[in-house]
Every structure is written in C-alpha cells, then in structure tokens.
Amino acid sequence: MARRGLPNYRKMAFEKYAPICVHCGFGIKEVLEVAHLDCDPQNCDLSNLVILCPTCHRMHDIDLIPTDALVRLRDEKRKPRWAKLMKDAAQKATQTKRLDPGAFQAAAKKAIATRRARAAAKAAT
Numbered sequence: 673m674a675r676r677g678l679p680n681y682r683k684m685a686f687e688k689y690a691p692i693c694v695h696c697g698f699g700i701k702e703v704l705e706v707a708h709l710d711c712d713p714q715n716c717d718l719s720n721l722v723i724l725c726p727t728c729h730r731m732h733d734i735d736l737i738p739t740d741a742l743v744r745l746r747d748e749k750r751k752p753r754w755a756k757l758m759k760d761a762a763q764k765a766t767q768t769k770r771l772d773p774g775a776f777q778a779a780a781k782k783a784i785a786t787r788r789a790r791a792a793a794k795a796a797t
C-alpha cells in the first residue's frame with residue numbers, strides 16, 4: 673500500500689523498529705500504524721517514522737502525545753525498575769513482624785535466600 677512515488681515506509685519502519693506501539697505497547701502488527709513524526713507524509717526518513725497503535729497515532733496527530741516523548745520511547749532502551757514498587761517493603765515487613773513474632777525470622781530467611789539467588793543469577797550472566 674505504498675503511496676505513489678514514496679518508498680514503502682511501513683515496510684522500512686517494521687524492519688527497523690520493534691512491532692509494538694512505542695507509547696502504549698500494543699502489539700498486534702496488522703493493526704499497528706506507522707506515523708510521520710512531523711506529520712509530513714512525504715518525509716519518509718526513518719528518523720521521522722514511529723510505530724504507533726491507531727489511538728496513539730491519533731493522539732500524536734492532535735498533540736496530546738508530544739513528539740519528543742515518542743522519539744525518546746522509540747530510541748532509548750527501557751528497563752523496568754521493579755524496586756520502585758517496593759519502596760515501602762521495609763515498613764510493611766516491620767508491621768508484619770509486630771503482628772507475628774515468628775514472621776520476622778521467616779522474612780529474614782526469605783531475604784537471605786533472595787539475596788543469594790540474585791547473587792547467583794548475577795554471577796551466571
């Protein structure tokens with residue numbers, strides 16, 4: 673479905689980028705679209721293309737999603753930081769300890785096992 677006179681920018685984008693919406697992670701390739709970041713369909717340079725789902729594509733086109741955010745999401749490697757979800761783990765552990773005297777020892781053993789497992793996994797990589 674390349675537009676007349678233009679390169680097959682959809683094929684180009686899917687060869688270069690992962691087949692998921694860079695904004696929300698939607699991943700059904702047949703439904704995904706290739707957006708032109710500058711909204712100029714003549715500009716088919718790879719740096720101007722980003723894979724989006726139809727909803728995020730529309731949101732970008734009406735400026736609800738900033739272009740610079742899409743460029744960062746497309747180009748920067750993302751790694752989940754699960755520790756951010758565990759920020760109150762120590763407080764919860766303390767409360768558990770107060771409720772059940774044996775729980776503290778069990779939590780400490782679990783923490784030791786977790787640390788050992790993580791150290792072993794880290795050493796294996």
Ligand SMILES: [Zn+2]
Nearest residue numbers: 693696725728
């Ligand atoms: Zn999306």
